[in-house]
Amino acid sequence: MTFTIIATIISVFTSSYSAISALVTKYGYAAIFGLMLMEGSSLPVPSEVVMPLAGLFAHNSLLRFYPALLAGVLGSIGGLIIDYYIGYFLGKDVVYKHMHLFHISRESLDRFDEWFARNGNFAVFVSRLIPVVRTFMSFPAGFAKMNPKRFFTYSIAGTFIWDAVLMAYGYYLLSAKSAIVVLFGIAAFIIIIYIIYFLFNKRTKQKPAAK
Numbered sequence: 001m002t003f004t005i006i007a008t009i010i011s012v013f014t015s016s017y018s019a020i021s022a023l024v025t026k027y028g029y030a031a032i033f034g035l036m037l038m039e040g041s042s043l044p045v046p047s048e049v050v051m052p053l054a055g056l057f058a059h060n061s062l063l064r065f066y067p068a069l070l071a072g073v074l075g076s077i078g079g080l081i082i083d084y085y086i087g088y089f090l091g092k093d094v095v096y097k098h099m100h101l102f103h104i105s106r107e108s109l110d111r112f113d114e115w116f117a118r119n120g121n122f123a124v125f126v127s128r129l130i131p132v133v134r135t136f137m138s139f140p141a142g143f144a145k146m147n148p149k150r151f152f153t154y155s156i157a158g159t160f161i162w163d164a165v166l167m168a169y170g171y172y173l174l175s176a177k178s179a180i181v182v183l184f185g186i187a188a189f190i191i192i193i194y195i196i197y198f199l200f201n202k203r204t205k206q207k208p209a210a211k
């Protein structure tokens with residue numbers, strides 16, 4: 001079962017490679033910003049492909065490293081702001097009614113809503129470093145009407161680390177000229193982050209919510 005899930009994830013991510021690469025080639029920093037904006041607002045755009053590709057492009061002098069990183073971080077922040085204020089102003093009922101738009105299951109959102117309730121600030125920061133979870137932790141923070149200043153402080157810190165690590169991975173480890181090597185590099189990275197998510201997800205399922 002786990003192998004099947006990993007294979008599916010790899011297939012989805014590697015199939016995204018050519019489309020994202022074409023967008024970044026054509027539109028540069030604007031494409032990185034737009035893609036990460038969509039990813040940050042819970043749309044199915046893989047940051048695990050976008051930012052490593054940005055790093056690879058920077059290594060090949062097609063982009064500059066820091067402007068590309070800034071574009072990615074600003075896009076991520078814009079996306080999480082959207083989700084936070086959707087949760088803040090519209091609340092659970094509206095989000096639950098339209099969860100299909102965000103590609104989120106009610107079970108997952110409920111579980112991480114409980115995890116947020118137990119851990120607060122820590123949950124917001126750490127969630128930005130956990131694959132999959134990072135894209136929808138803004139909703140529970142919005143539901144709880146978490147102080148915006150604290151929410152953005154912890155979110156931006158975690159988001160910067162995540163985007164910087166992904167981009168550095170692309171810059172230093174995906175510098176091969178062969179697209180096949182790059183794809184295998186992305187696939188290997190996806191397996192690692194999926195394992196992290198699997199272990200984290202298993203822990204949140206096992207630990208009961210605080211009463």
